[in-house]
Amino acid sequence: MTAAIALSDLVFRYGRGNFILSCPHLPFAQGELSLITGPNGSGKTTLSKLMCGILRPAQGEVRLFGRSAATLSLGEIGGQIGYLFQDPSRQLFAGTVWKEMTFASDLLGEEQTSSAEKALELLERFGLAALKERSVYYLSGGEKQRLAICTILMGGAKFLILDEPTVGLDRKNREILYGILDDLLAEGRGLAVITHENELIERFSRARRIKLENGQVTP
Amino acid sequence: MKALEGRQISFSYAGGKTLFSQVNVHVKNGECVILRGPSGSGKTTLCNILAGIIPRSISGELRGDVLLFGENLRTLSLATVVQKVGILFQNPDSQLFFPTVEDEIAFGPENLCLSREEIGLRIEQALDTVQMGSYRLMETETLSHGQKQRIALAAVLALQPQILILDEAFSQLDTGSTHLVKGIIRQQKELGHAIFMVENSEEHLHLVDRVYELQDGQTREVVL
Amino acid sequence: MKKADPRVKLLWVLLCTTGALVFFRPLWMAGLALFSFLGTFYFGAHLQLLMGRLRRFLPLLVVILLIHVLFVQTGTPLLVIRDYPIVTSHGLRRGAITLMRFFVILCSAAVMAAENSRRVLAALNKLKIPYLFSFMLMIALRFIPSFSASFSDSIIALQLRGVELRKIPWRKRLRMYGHLLLPVVADAVVKSRVLAMVMEARGFGAFSKRTSFLDVSMTPCDWVLIGALFGLGIAAFGAYYLFG
Numbered sequence: 001m002t003a004a005i006a007l008s009d010l011v012f013r014y015g016r017g018n019f020i021l022s023c024p025h026l027p028f029a030q031g032e033l034s035l036i037t038g039p040n041g042s043g044k045t046t047l048s049k050l051m052c053g054i055l056r057p058a059q060g061e062v063r064l065f066g067r068s069a070a071t072l073s074l075g076e077i078g079g080q081i082g083y084l085f086q087d088p089s090r091q092l093f094a095g096t097v098w099k100e101m102t103f104a105s106d107l108l109g110e111e112q113t114s115s116a117e118k119a120l121e122l123l124e125r126f127g128l129a130a131l132k133e134r135s136v137y138y139l140s141g142g143e144k145q146r147l148a149i150c151t152i153l154m155g156g157a158k159f160l161i162l163d164e165p166t167v168g169l170d171r172k173n174r175e176i177l178y179g180i181l182d183d184l185l186a187e188g189r190g191l192a193v194i195t196h197e198n199e200l201i202e203r204f205s206r207a208r209r210i211k212l213e214n215g216q217v218t219p
Numbered sequence: 220m221k222a223l224e225g226r227q228i229s230f231s232y233a234g235g236k237t238l239f240s241q242v243n244v245h246v247k248n249g250e251c252v253i254l255r256g257p258s259g260s261g262k263t264t265l266c267n268i269l270a271g272i273i274p275r276s277i278s279g280e281l282r283g284d285v286l287l288f289g290e291n292l293r294t295l296s297l298a299t300v301v302q303k304v305g306i307l308f309q310n311p312d313s314q315l316f317f318p319t320v321e322d323e324i325a326f327g328p329e330n331l332c333l334s335r336e337e338i339g340l341r342i343e344q345a346l347d348t349v350q351m352g353s354y355r356l357m358e359t360e361t362l363s364h365g366q367k368q369r370i371a372l373a374a375v376l377a378l379q380p381q382i383l384i385l386d387e388a389f390s391q392l393d394t395g396s397t398h399l400v401k402g403i404i405r406q407q408k409e410l411g412h413a414i415f416m417v418e419n420s421e422e423h424l425h426l427v428d429r430v431y432e433l434q435d436g437q438t439r440e441v442v443l
Numbered sequence: 444m445k446k447a448d449p450r451v452k453l454l455w456v457l458l459c460t461t462g463a464l465v466f467f468r469p470l471w472m473a474g475l476a477l478f479s480f481l482g483t484f485y486f487g488a489h490l491q492l493l494m495g496r497l498r499r500f501l502p503l504l505v506v507i508l509l510i511h512v513l514f515v516q517t518g519t520p521l522l523v524i525r526d527y528p529i530v531t532s533h534g535l536r537r538g539a540i541t542l543m544r545f546f547v548i549l550c551s552a553a554v555m556a557a558e559n560s561r562r563v564l565a566a567l568n569k570l571k572i573p574y575l576f577s578f579m580l581m582i583a584l585r586f587i588p589s590f591s592a593s594f595s596d597s598i599i600a601l602q603l604r605g606v607e608l609r610k611i612p613w614r615k616r617l618r619m620y621g622h623l624l625l626p627v628v629a630d631a632v633v634k635s636r637v638l639a640m641v642m643e644a645r646g647f648g649a650f651s652k653r654t655s656f657l658d659v660s661m662t663p664c665d666w667v668l669i670g671a672l673f674g675l676g677i678a679a680f681g682a683y684y685l686f687g
């Protein structure tokens with residue numbers, strides 16, 4: 001089966017500094033959870049951005065569902081790979097929860113009824129239906145995060161990358177997040193989670209571990 | 220002796236509902252106390268009240284008293300307050316705003332009109348405490364997240380406060396940096412300083428002498 | 444390369460930018476552009492680095508130049524299409540002056556960007572500029588890259604929802620950019636609030652005065668440069684006013 005994301009002999013260099021990230025052959029399959037771990041500054045976020053085409057490598061190749069990421073626009077990638085920023089506020093901009101869910105489909109001029117049905121279904125699933133008309137700026141951290149995930153799933157992403165999703169979450173929202181991850185895996189979606197938290201690592205102890213140290217990836 | 224005490228504290232933001240009511244917390248010299256609670260319960264707000272940031276910088280309806288070594292915070296000048304209580308926030312990127320490490324740590328002592336010699340000494344001491352002496356002239360932008368938080372802590376320690384408030388200071392740190400910062404906290408305790416931490420993770424309980432829980436606008440002390 | 448006092452650089456930038464605004468003759472502007480270029484070397488500015496970062500604004504610069512060249516109808520026609528002068532000598536001259544003006548401003552920016560902002564603050568302090576104003580300016584400049592990153596993240600996030608920007612009609616795209624600015628504004632509000640709290644928590648405003656740990660002092664060489672720049676400035680502007 002074609003890997004959702006396949007990295008081959010990647011080398012990435014940040015413009016001004018001496019930081020270099022290198023990664024040998026590394027596939028990510030659907031239905032699988034990979035935990036990308038490592039100390040602060042080791043390159044975890046950089047690797048995650050390379051995986052979804054936000055950053056382009058200096059050498060090597062990134063393939064997404066068999067196609068080279070270099071030949072795809074971010075819009076084309078977004079239909080398959082979703083990215084949750086560490087601060088979900090950065091990906092919420094439409095005003096209310098409902099407008100957030102329908103923002104992309106409005107822009108694309110998609111058929112309103114089907115996108116509205118899908119949006120409502122997702123909001124109900126993630127416990128946000130009652131907050132439809134609330135401004136996104138008045139949502140709690142956990143609610144913002146769930147809403148951001150909903151907007152990613154509206155785009156149809158089959159593989160999600162989550163950057164430090166547990167930072168700032170209280171106990172209750174952490175448990176909700178763990179449940180979401182289990183559900184997404186059960187649906188057959190692939191997940192890559194960047195984390196430095198032992199609690200999450202222990203909770204998903206059977207997940208694949210990818211370690212980063214000073215920009216070197218150890219699968 | 221109670222280094223930091225919040226007595227019958229009630230607070231609501233302007234035009235908002237009451238966030239908490241008649242909250243009582245205290246920290247003794249050499250003690251480390253944790254405050255836990257769900258998101259939105261007001262833990263950060265309480266930290267800001269205890270550090271004097273509310274109502275000085277942020278307005279709202281505040282009732283009750285905060286005592287620093289028995290003196291009411293309302294009667295103390297800003298210069299006195301910042302030399303008694305220091306606060307470290309969650310995100311180091313929001314706390315560093317100077318080009319180099321040295322500039323960052325010098326900012327506090329400069330505000331207190333200390334002499335250049337004294338400022339130089341405090342910079343050195345603060346960097347030694349956080350074990351980043353060799354980073355003195357480095358640009359803060361080039362530091363990792365964990366290093367930035369240590370520098371933010373050094374900037375607080377440069378004012379030599381005897382009470383430290385840490386608002387989820389570990390949440391963005393990796394294991395190595397967390398371990399280092401915990402060591403600094405342990406050291407501060409040994410010096411007889413009082414530590415008040417907001418944390419939800421169970422990983423830090425071994426540092427702690429007492430735990431408060433803030434829920435539904437009330438605090439209660441929890442048995443460990 | 445010697446590290447000049449920030450006050451020397453500030454005076455140099457003031458002279459260059461004033462000249463860029465005042466000079467409308469090509470030869471004078473060319474002289475100023477050369478002066479600016481030499482200044483970047485003397486002060487150790489990374490002109491190439493700055494030009495690299497501003498590469499994305501090149502199309503905008505081209506548009507501005509074209510407007511200057513094409514909309515000046517006076518002078519000798521150089522390119523005529525169906526009896527209509529498209530490019531004239533005056534238009535070319537105006538375009539060249541505009542280009543050199545941008546170059547002078549770029550050199551000035553490069554010189555200031557290469558200076559430690561704390562040294563600039565200390566220098567402004569010595570010039571009796573209230574610390575609060577210069578600090579505010581420093582903070583604003585420091586946070587610009589972070590807001591730029593925040594906006595960039597929003598655009599990326601939108602595209603990763605499956606939105607191809609080039610397929611969005613222009614009218615909708617303008618509205619879309621308006622929405623994308625919301626997180627930037629929200630970010631700015633949050634950051635400024637936290638910044639105010641951190642500043643106060645470190646005693647800012649505790650006293651009407653404050654010490655400056657960093658000391659900038661003028662060397663004899665700096666004084667000579669200041670004198671030379673003053674003299675040059677007076678001579679250049681005087682000569683331009685009288686003979687330009």
